[in-house]
Amino acid sequence: MTGSLWRHRDFMVLWSGKTLSEVGDAVSMLAIPLLAVTVLDASAVEVGVLSATRMVAYLFLSLPAGVWVDRMRKRRVMVVCHLVRAGLVATVAVSAWAGWVTMTQLWIVALLSSVCTVLYETAHQSFLPSIVCRDQLIDANGKLTTTYSVSRIAGYGVGGALVSALGAARTVGVDALAYVLNAVSLLLIRDAEQRPAVARRRDFRRELGDGLSFVFRHPVMPRLMAAAASFNLFSQMLFALAVLYLVRDLRLSEGMVGVVMGLTTLGGIVGGLASARLARMVGTARIIWIAPLAIGWTVLLVPAAQSGWGPAAYTVGMAGMGVVFAIFNSASVSYRQMVCPPELLGRMTASVRFVLFGVMPVGALAGGLLGSWLGVRPTLWIAAVGVWASGLLLYFSPLRRWRDLPDEADAPADGQPTTSFPAPHGRSPVDPAGKTIGGVRGA
Numbered sequence: 001m002t003g004s005l006w007r008h009r010d011f012m013v014l015w016s017g018k019t020l021s022e023v024g025d026a027v028s029m030l031a032i033p034l035l036a037v038t039v040l041d042a043s044a045v046e047v048g049v050l051s052a053t054r055m056v057a058y059l060f061l062s063l064p065a066g067v068w069v070d071r072m073r074k075r076r077v078m079v080v081c082h083l084v085r086a087g088l089v090a091t092v093a094v095s096a097w098a099g100w101v102t103m104t105q106l107w108i109v110a111l112l113s114s115v116c117t118v119l120y121e122t123a124h125q126s127f128l129p130s131i132v133c134r135d136q137l138i139d140a141n142g143k144l145t146t147t148y149s150v151s152r153i154a155g156y157g158v159g160g161a162l163v164s165a166l167g168a169a170r171t172v173g174v175d176a177l178a179y180v181l182n183a184v185s186l187l188l189i190r191d192a193e194q195r196p197a198v199a200r201r202r203d204f205r206r207e208l209g210d211g212l213s214f215v216f217r218h219p220v221m222p223r224l225m226a227a228a229a230s231f232n233l234f235s236q237m238l239f240a241l242a243v244l245y246l247v248r249d250l251r252l253s254e255g256m257v258g259v260v261m262g263l264t265t266l267g268g269i270v271g272g273l274a275s276a277r278l279a280r281m282v283g284t285a286r287i288i289w290i291a292p293l294a295i296g297w298t299v300l301l302v303p304a305a306q307s308g309w310g311p312a313a314y315t316v317g318m319a320g321m322g323v324v325f326a327i328f329n330s331a332s333v334s335y336r337q338m339v340c341p342p343e344l345l346g347r348m349t350a351s352v353r354f355v356l357f358g359v360m361p362v363g364a365l366a367g368g369l370l371g372s373w374l375g376v377r378p379t380l381w382i383a384a385v386g387v388w389a390s391g392l393l394l395y396f397s398p399l400r401r402w403r404d405l406p407d408e409a410d411a412p413a414d415g416q417p418t419t420s421f422p423a424p425h426g427r428s429p430v431d432p433a434g435k436t437i438g439g440v441r442g443a
Helices: 009-039 044-053 057-071 074-098 103-130 134-166 168-186 204-216 221-240 242-249 254-264 266-282 287-304 310-339 342-356 359-373 376-395
Strands: none
Touching: 009 044, 009 074, 009 103, 009 134, 009 168, 009 242, 009 254, 044 103, 044 221, 044 242, 044 359, 057 074, 057 103, 057 204, 057 342, 057 359, 074 103, 074 168, 103 134, 103 310, 103 342, 134 168, 134 254, 134 266, 134 310, 204 221, 204 342, 221 242, 221 287, 221 310, 221 342, 221 359, 221 376, 242 254, 242 310, 242 376, 254 266, 254 310, 266 287, 266 310, 287 310, 287 376, 310 342, 310 376, 342 359, 359 376
């Protein structure tokens, strides 16, 4: 029986460092848009472009990043990315404090940071299976998803308070320190990952194609990706206009913006903590379409919010979306890590992220453009309806007839239900909770 992750030293170090990084990231995600809106008087289009540039690297870098990460030690990639991100954020803090900051600088820093984010996240998801056992992946990803939400609460709350007390310029510097601390924590992990196999001749295009082929020829992944891509597209329209909406439409102060945005992440905590138990009770396939349709409708409260009771409606709506995200993400990420061969993890992760994250800058830019053209509130209505309707892509698919996601590349034919995980690659099967059946430990 595999031990608890609470006693797994390397995972706890990785988890702690990730938490610090996420808190700092949340601080800058609040402080930099506030800097743009309150100091530079940014328009809806400029805010949308700023949000889009934070993710645009996924469009052109995701696929090659997978090949590069599979060729290198993942921990080294993560450390370097954090140090570079720390330097980039520090330039914003210094120039804003000196009064030199411009929207152009914010866009450039956001773009370069997005390059580091793509490399770091690809390496991180590929690194996790090397330090925890296979049957611990659902638990590990659930904890990391919960941490993301907890960190957002702390980061947005602290960020709002710091912006009110110190100003946006000094607050941005907190993120730089968090990145440095995370880089240091990664160096404390004892379990050395295996050195990537070195081939005599490397064919970049073939390696790239291997990752894409695995993902798009897989009988289950494309269905999950379609729903997730739709969810990401429309949710980014909401996120791109969030600060503008809260400040100019709901008339909130900078401090209250941080409080409200922090509270919205409570949904992610609930979803992350409940994801493994719900998977056992409902089924890993059923839960990923039940959650968005049964809970995701709350996002319609976001555009319906008005001054007075509006902050509460906004919080509940965004929190409901967070519950859906956490449940879906925990199930789908764990599933991908289970069925993918270790040597393909980086390329598989990059191929999936190319689609799922590649649509995010498109959504953010669309949110800014539509917000300028139609108005912020009508754009939020379009986005909210789109987020909820993403669940219909799963409901009207063969996944609706399955209880659990198959634990192998060869899923059952469309429409044929499965009630358990077949054993992949000669290994013992696992149940939806991620525990081994037959006493064989996952590797």
